[in-house]
Amino acid sequence: MGITERRERERLNIRNKILDAARELFAVDGYDAVTMRRIADAIDYSPTTIYLYFKDKDALIRELCRIDGASLAEAFQKVAAEANPLQRLRAIAKIYVDFGIQHPNHYRLLFMTTRLNEAEYLPEMGHGNPETDGYELLLNTFNQAIAQQLLLPHLVDAHLLAQAFWASVHGIVAIHLTIYGDPWVEWRSSEAITELTIDTLLRGVTR
Amino acid sequence: MGITERRERERLNIRNKILDAARELFAVDGYDAVTMRRIADAIDYSPTTIYLYFKDKDALIRELCRIDGASLAEAFQKVAAEANPLQRLRAIAKIYVDFGIQHPNHYRLLFMTTRLNEAEYLPEMGHGNPETDGYELLLNTFNQAIAQQLLLPHLVDAHLLAQAFWASVHGIVAIHLTIYGDPWVEWRSSEAITELTIDTLLRGVTR
DNA sequence: AAATAAAGTTAACGATGTTAATTAAAATAT
DNA sequence: ATATTTTAATTAACATCGTTAACTTTATTT
Numbered sequence: 370m371g372i373t374e375r376r377e378r379e380r381l382n383i384r385n386k387i388l389d390a391a392r393e394l395f396a397v398d399g400y401d402a403v404t405m406r407r408i409a410d411a412i413d414y415s416p417t418t419i420y421l422y423f424k425d426k427d428a429l430i431r432e433l434c435r436i437d438g439a440s441l442a443e444a445f446q447k448v449a450a451e452a453n454p455l456q457r458l459r460a461i462a463k464i465y466v467d468f469g470i471q472h473p474n475h476y477r478l479l480f481m482t483t484r485l486n487e488a489e490y491l492p493e494m495g496h497g498n499p500e501t502d503g504y505e506l507l508l509n510t511f512n513q514a515i516a517q518q519l520l521l522p523h524l525v526d527a528h529l530l531a532q533a534f535w536a537s538v539h540g541i542v543a544i545h546l547t548i549y550g551d552p553w554v555e556w557r558s559s560e561a562i563t564e565l566t567i568d569t570l571l572r573g574v575t576r
Numbered sequence: 577m578g579i580t581e582r583r584e585r586e587r588l589n590i591r592n593k594i595l596d597a598a599r600e601l602f603a604v605d606g607y608d609a610v611t612m613r614r615i616a617d618a619i620d621y622s623p624t625t626i627y628l629y630f631k632d633k634d635a636l637i638r639e640l641c642r643i644d645g646a647s648l649a650e651a652f653q654k655v656a657a658e659a660n661p662l663q664r665l666r667a668i669a670k671i672y673v674d675f676g677i678q679h680p681n682h683y684r685l686l687f688m689t690t691r692l693n694e695a696e697y698l699p700e701m702g703h704g705n706p707e708t709d710g711y712e713l714l715l716n717t718f719n720q721a722i723a724q725q726l727l728l729p730h731l732v733d734a735h736l737l738a739q740a741f742w743a744s745v746h747g748i749v750a751i752h753l754t755i756y757g758d759p760w761v762e763w764r765s766s767e768a769i770t771e772l773t774i775d776t777l778l779r780g781v782t783r
Numbered sequence: 784a785a786a787t788a789a790a791g792t793t794a795a796c797g798a799t800g801t802t803a804a805t806t807a808a809a810a811t812a813t
Numbered sequence: 814a815t816a817t818t819t820t821a822a823t824t825a826a827c828a829t830c831g832t833t834a835a836c837t838t839t840a841t842t843t
Contacts, residue, residue: 372810376820405800415823417801426800481688483754494760501760529764532751533772540747544739547690553701553708557736565740573780579841583789612831622792624832633831787842798830805824812817 384422386412388433395430399474403430431490434478438499441468445499445506454514455575459567461507462538466563469542476542507531520574530574537566591629593619595640602637606681610637638697641685645706648675652706652713661721662782666774668714669745673770676749683749714738727781737781744773 390411394403405426409416423429444464451457469476479500484490494501511527511534514520524530545559597618601610612633616623630636651671658664676683686707691697701708718734718741721727731737752766 376809380821401799404798406798417824418822420801421821481750481754484758500755500758504761526764528762529768529772532761532764533748533769533776536747536751536769537744537773538747539751540743540745541740543688543750544743544746547688548707551691551707554711554739555735557733557739561736562740562743565736566744569740569777569780571780573776573778583840587790608830611829613829624793625791627832628790785843787840789841790837790839792835792837794833794835796831796833798832800827800829802827803825806822808819808821810817810819813815 380422383412383414383418387419387422387429388436391429391433392437395433395474396472397474400430400478430478434475435493435498437472437475438479439497441465441499442497442502444468445502449506449509454510454517455519455571457510458507458514458534458571461503461510462534462563462567465503465538466542466545466559470545470559473546477546480539481543481546504531504535507535519576521576524574534570537570538563541566587629590619590621590625594626594629594636595643598636599640599644602640602681603679604681607637607685637685641682642700642705644679644682645686646704648672648706649704649709651675652709656713656716661717661724662726662778664717665714665721665741665778668710668717669741669770669774672710672745673749673752673766677752677766680753684753687746688750688753711738711742714742726783728783731781741777744777745770748773 387408390408391403393411394407403426405416405419408419419429423432441464445461448457448460448464451460469480496502508527508531511520511530515525515527520530541559541562548554549556549559594615597615598610600618601614610633612623612626615626626636630639648671652668655664655667655671658667676687703709715734715738718727718737722732722734727737748766748769755761756763756766
């Protein structure tokens, strides 16, 4: 059955060519700059061919971000080895902010847009996914911090803690990707903001 | 000269009708749902008439948000009366989050999109503008907190403090307007997240 | 009443995502 | 080997969008 295998291989090949062409446009100029016709031009296929490999533009770019988000998921995996929960929180924040700043358009799609049909994406939301993995890691870390009695005694809800922590770090990235640079603010560096935020949060949450 | 006055009045009238029609579409369904043709339909004018009153769609909706953002600017004005800087920070955060949750599409445009031609909008960025006013208020508040020696002695940069604070609060809203509700997270209420965040930040920043 | 200025409309352009109908290519069956 | 069927890809077209240019109507001024 080498014949169906080859076809599968060819199919995957074209699919990857589409993804690569889309990535080049997307990473630099964002969602709107990726048009079906420009992708098609880049790979010398007709625009409609893309629909044989992806349901629509949204599915294509979501897949792109899911794949490229693996680097974030990996970084999260690595940092899971850090024994000290509080140190791990620091590392998570840093990883997260770095990813957002270095992959602005990926970040925008992953964390700054509403998924229109949530139910459709639920199946892919298992392990290996940067969104779910990141939250899981954060949750575990806070649970351990609670278990090790590092936090103030009234702080017992790991979900609440994780979501507050996430919101703060997300805010740093989100601001960096939108209003950062607007001339009516004397901006400090995102690194400085991150550092102050983490210091403050950890100080505010520990005994 | 009652004639030019009346014309001015009529002109303003139509302008407002455009804004009202646009607001109805925008507030409920967001930027993309506002099309020139739908606005035109709603007010019984041709689509191109709108261009006699606004440079383009972006200018129209930005003006809309500037106007409606006045409620936020006013709320900020009121809270400026609060004497205690730390209490004022609490109030600012609450006002900010409330506005974002109650006017999601306005918030999206004001704080979650990049202004394409920054320079063009600089003139309107004076007083009465929710963005600049809010930041100014935040900055003043931190400066007072520093002056009153309420903060840790090494915290002397009001800009840095304001930006970190803003980022955290913005993150709460931003998450609420995008991934909040995604079923792979056991969400806590935005009020709870806000409260924990403010408590933690204030505890982390004060002596 | 004629000339001028202003306001508004119609028609059209160039994009975009996407679907339906059609053709080309490849694999399978006779 | 040839005919048939399945698969892959393309062409043509649609609906919608923001926007511009040319034209028409209405109001004001001379």
